[in-house]
Amino acid sequence: DGGITQSPKYLFRKEGQNVTLSCEQNLNHDAMYWYRQDPGQGLRLIYYSQIVNDFQKGDIAEGYSVSREKKESFPLTVTSAQKNPTAFYLCASVRGQGINQPQHFGDGTRLSIL
């Protein structure tokens, strides 16, 4: 079945450590997105990529980095510069440029601080 796979489901980070969240899709979608969700908050956009080898910052990109070397993969690295990383992270993808196409989401990664 086609879909988006996020791993791991739970992740713990130590002080000063970088961690990488994986997002893989087999939907042949062009655009991919990373969102952060905090309790009582909506989804806030971290980074997005509309094509391989290109990506743009979202509203809260500071302390995060991404790469898009392959169409199906869009990993997110939470760096030590992100001082409050505890949150639920969601990856999404959409066909083409996303105009009039529904976004598809993975099941998320919950990141906590040790």
Place this chain on the structure above:
Amino acid sequence: KQEVTQIPAALSVPEGENLVLNCSFTDSAIYNLQWFRQDPGKGLTSLLLIQSSQREQTSGRLNASLDKSSGRSTLYIAASQPGDSATYLCAVNAGNTPLVFGKGTRLSVIA
């Protein structure tokens, strides 16, 4: 800057009741509006997408309407069931830009 607001933030209804969730947005220059469902600890599932030229979309017991000029959308759920309990989010698409999401309405349907 586009802002999306959902009211109420939480809603509790008895099983079988018909209900309406509200979504408003500040900039009417949108391509579409999407409604999603999120179960606890899970990702979002797309429910309905209404293009700017459409007035409503239906899927089973769900009906979403769009009034672009007034910046409003509603999600109508008929004959609610306990399995409908979830958080419902709306999001607007202004074209070749990322979706802008509301904070969601948490729905509880009591058996």
